[in-house]
Amino acid sequence: MGLTKIRLGNYFEQYSEKCNIPNLTNDEISGINKDKEFFEPSNQVGKDTSNYKIVPPMHFACNLMHVGRDRVLPIALNHSEKNKIVSPAYFIFKIVENPVLLADYFFILLKCPERDRYFWFNTDASIRDGMTWDDLCNVELNVPSIEIQQKYVKIYNAMLANRQSYERGLEDLKLVCDAYIDDLRKKLSHRKLGSYISMCENKNDDLAYGIDAVRGISIEKKFIDTKANMEGVSLKPYAIVKPNEFAYVTVTSRNGEKISLARNNSNKVYICSSSYIVFKVNDTRELLPEYLSMLFERSEFNRYSRFNSWGSARETFDWEEMCDVRIPVPDIEIQQDIVNIFKAYNTRRDINEKLKAQIKDICPILIKGSIEEARKTKEA
Numbered sequence: 001m002g003l004t005k006i007r008l009g010n011y012f013e014q015y016s017e018k019c020n021i022p023n024l025t026n027d028e029i030s031g032i033n034k035d036k037e038f039f040e041p042s043n044q045v046g047k048d049t050s051n052y053k054i055v056p057p058m059h060f061a062c063n064l065m066h067v068g069r070d071r072v073l074p075i076a077l078n079h080s081e082k083n084k085i086v087s088p089a090y091f092i093f094k095i096v097e098n099p100v101l102l103a104d105y106f107f108i109l110l111k112c113p114e115r116d117r118y119f120w121f122n123t124d125a126s127i128r129d130g131m132t133w134d135d136l137c138n139v140e141l142n143v144p145s146i147e148i149q150q151k152y153v154k155i156y157n158a159m160l161a162n163r164q165s166y167e168r169g170l171e172d173l174k175l176v177c178d179a180y181i182d183d184l185r186k187k188l189s190h191r192k193l194g195s196y197i198s199m200c201e202n203k204n205d206d207l208a209y210g211i212d213a214v215r216g217i218s219i220e221k222k223f224i225d226t227k228a229n230m231e232g233v234s235l236k237p238y239a240i241v242k243p244n245e246f247a248y249v250t251v252t253s254r255n256g257e258k259i260s261l262a263r264n265n266s267n268k269v270y271i272c273s274s275s276y277i278v279f280k281v282n283d284t285r286e287l288l289p290e291y292l293s294m295l296f297e298r299s300e301f302n303r304y305s306r307f308n309s310w311g312s313a314r315e316t317f318d319w320e321e322m323c324d325v326r327i328p329v330p331d332i333e334i335q336q337d338i339v340n341i342f343k344a345y346n347t348r349r350d351i352n353e354k355l356k357a358q359i360k361d362i363c364p365i366l367i368k369g370s371i372e373e374a375r376k377t378k379e380a
Helices: 103-110 113-121 133-137 146-187 289-297 299-307 319-323 332-379
Strands: 004-007 012-014 053-055 060-062 075-077 084-086 091-095 140-143 190-192 197-200 215-217 223-225 239-241 246-248 261-263 270-272 277-281 326-328
Touching: 012 133, 053 060, 053 091, 075 103, 091 103, 103 146, 103 332, 146 289, 146 326, 146 332, 197 239, 197 319, 215 270, 239 246, 239 277, 246 289, 261 289, 277 289, 277 319, 289 299, 289 332
Parallel strands: none
Antiparallel strands: 004 140, 012 091, 053 084, 060 075, 060 091, 190 326, 197 277, 215 223, 239 270, 246 261, 246 277
């Protein structure tokens, strides 16, 4: 049968139903990332969420406003069995039942980079370089027969199901870890962190560490390659962060309600801005740095550090406030047990991210394979 040219709008059916819930939280709202996946919580939620839209299972949600700016069409298919709720700026639609185009095949096609380049090329001339609904509907595609689509969708869905199964196990492991710590918080008395940590003031005076050692800190509690322009910058005043030492940015305002703090979990020495505070655990026989790092990664600590940040133009979480933090300190054996669970969680999380990348990378291969098979079928 070869390939069939179709106009997408002929197979779209818009859906518009408001949730009518005025006070939804961030955790109840979904956004869409550049990998074309729903993510929770959303970063921005309005004061009144009653006009936010419902995305039923097997429906698409897309934001056409920022295609030109991001060079990506933010669109996702709700593969779950539950409704999702998104911003009123999104368009919601489904693929109507038809003998020409499968929703899953269309979604695989959307995950190909060349398709994003096509959408970007066809944005309008507005300030935001967006697309209109009509622009999307007028897109024409060449698609193989429904039988060939089903064949390649089956491959994709098998990989997706495998990753989702792995991800469910990952979340179960995270719940175990959180429950363990919550139980300790209830049973143990809390002690001031200042009794267990001390500030480190080693500087890169002799320039032992160069530009390759410079790191910044993300709100995800990780050291990252610096984004600063380092041309002409002296590295002498930079603070040294040895393995298992911590560093944090005292300024917490305009930081996504999070504190930028990280532990150097590598075997390398990093250097960071002298404006950062670097500290270490005094006695690892009493407190494991890995256990403390886990406590810092909890959302409760983000909220605590923001609430206890002070200032006018810039709010800061100073060293004195850090020392006043109270934490449960169980026996070192129990700390190690929790750390072991958390290490297993991090390992599985890294594997899950690799699985996501593999699925994303295979989408262009699947589309190419389906088109080539359709052409060969026509020739035969």
